[in-house]
Amino acid sequence: MKFLIELREQGRANDLAALLEYIPYARFLGLCVHQLGDEIITELPAAPHLTGNPNLPAVHGGVVGAMLEMTAILKLLHDTDCERLPKTVDVSFNYLRPVRADHSTYGRATVTRQGRRVANVRCDLWQAERAKTVATSHGHFVLAPLVADEPGPARET
């Protein structure tokens, strides 16, 4: 990813907020990120266009899934030197409680196991109370090759 390489060249490899700004889908969701040392916390502020069930009201399950996936990817970008976005192989989402559409949602990822090619990442989301997990995910991601100047395929599965 050109932008990722630029950031690394500028010594801003860990500027995840700048990276999110570069990804149109993250801007569409309104996702932001807080970096407290090596702790990465994502935040999805409440917004009307994220609602899935207007009666509760609850955030759309797909938005919850997207946030979990993004949280995992940001954690991997922070922890590794990969120069392309990690690619999702599979993710399993568990929805534990209604995700209120009128409250911000926070997310945190843990890399359970990182091999050379594939990483195994768990994430959880919470809202007003940290102890009350609203959703979790568990997924596998392919890490991009570590060599910067090797011409890779334009698109890779």
Next chain:
Amino acid sequence: MNDHLSHIAHAGALGLRYHDSGEDFVELALPYDEHLVGDPDTGVIHGGAITALLDNAAGFAGRPPRTTMAEIAIATLDLRIDYMGPATPGRTVIGRATCYHRTRSITFVRAVAYHDSPDDPIATGTATFMTGTPNAPRPLPGSESNGGDRAGDRGSANRGTDDRGAA
């Protein structure tokens, strides 16, 4: 179907549309749009958009017959997505969902995202939903526990709709 979609603010924001349905499937379409892009270098849409498409299509397929969103909530319990390959930039993605088993309160759905044929998938998914909970405003977090308990607490006030899903 479009009436169902119009209740869902995020479906509108994504640009989801009804595409097709049949005896045992429902299809939604996700037209390509700049705001869905996950990698600006390639223009490939983000996996999260595919997740939202499949979650939504699966929710429609899993809804108990002849119920509306105003009556019955569909709560996703579990969703698993496998990504086979990137969506082609510029092309609409179709999400097809099939309900393959239904109990009184739980629905099992398979879903696939594709461009031309379900046999050439971009992603596949399986989902389980809890159905049969009346759709009403809930108390704030802190005063409620998990989904299973909620169904138990409120299932009796369900105007008999719990039984409808059992067929």
